[in-house]
Amino acid sequence: DIQMTQSPSSLSASVGDRVTITCRASQSISSFLNWYQKKPGTAPKLLIYAASSLESGVPSSFSGSGSGTDFTLTISSLQPGDFATYYCQQSYTAPFTFGPGTKVDIK
Amino acid sequence: EVHLVESGGGLVQPGRSLRLSCAASGFAFDDYAMHWVRQAPGKGLEWVSGISWRSGTILYADSVKGRFTISRDNAKNSLYLQMNGLRVDDTALYYCAKVRYSGSWGYGMDGWGQGTTVTVSS
Numbered sequence: 001d002i003q004m005t006q007s008p009s010s011l012s013a014s015v016g017d018r019v020t021i022t023c024r025a026s027q028s029i030s031s032f033l034n035w036y037q038k039k040p041g042t043a044p045k046l047l048i049y050a051a052s053s054l055e056s057g058v059p060s061s062f063s064g065s066g067s068g069t070d071f072t073l074t075i076s077s078l079q080p081g082d083f084a085t086y087y088c089q090q091s092y093t094a095p096f097t098f099g100p101g102t103k104v105d106i107k
Numbered sequence: 108e109v110h111l112v113e114s115g116g117g118l119v120q121p122g123r124s125l126r127l128s129c130a131a132s133g134f135a136f137d138d139y140a141m142h143w144v145r146q147a148p149g150k151g152l153e154w155v156s157g158i159s160w161r162s163g164t165i166l167y168a169d170s171v172k173g174r175f176t177i178s179r180d181n182a183k184n185s186l187y188l189q190m191n192g193l194r195v196d197d198t199a200l201y202y203c204a205k206v207r208y209s210g211s212w213g214y215g216m217d218g219w220g221q222g223t224t225v226t227v228s229s
Contacts, residue, residue, distance in 0.1 A: 036216075046215045046217045049214045050215075085151075094166040096157065
């Protein structure tokens with residue numbers, strides 16, 4: 001099975017900050033990497049699919065990059081609604097594993 | 108607009124069974140593969156199972172293989188998860204989710220329900 005890791009596991013940031021979260025796969029997954037935002041009490045929301053494609057309706061402040069084993073989610077200017085937990089997920093092969101998550105909270 | 112509504116969760120004793128349902132609307136259900144994903148209390152997201160549009164491909168996480176069975180009824184726009192031999196560590200909020208592109212597993216899940224809670228406890 002492909003293992004997904006994320007770093008950091010949590011971070012504190014201020015509104016307006018640039019935030020970068022990294023995700024690493026235990027083997028190459030090409031560009032089959034997706035990013036989700038999860039807030040308490042709400043369903044996960046797809047932000048980025050295929051490593052760098054922005055999901056419809058998602059602010060352009062979110063961007064993704066990477067291929068192979070190393071990927072990055074960047075929030076260029078953190079907004080109040082962006083405080084959440086972010087998960088990467090590989091969709092290269094089953095089981096379609098998620099990373100452990102990165103919690104972004106207010107500094 | 109994609110609308111997914113899970114039901115069937117509840118409190119059950121270890122070793123017992125439960126069947127979850129997911130009612131879909133707002134899209135051509137029979138064109139899309141579907142997933143079940145769960146989140147245990149205080150934990151992260153865990154992919155559980157997936158089924159292709161015509162049930163030709165069925166996939167499971169190792170943690171549920173042999174105990175859970177995914178199925179779908181395209182005529183009823185419904186997805187199911189039969190859970191047998193439930194264990195305490197199956198306690199979670201269970202979501203059904205739609206793949207982003209018909210005919211492909213590879214591009215994430217763009218539609219999610221609000222989840223149904225399964226609690227396994229004696």
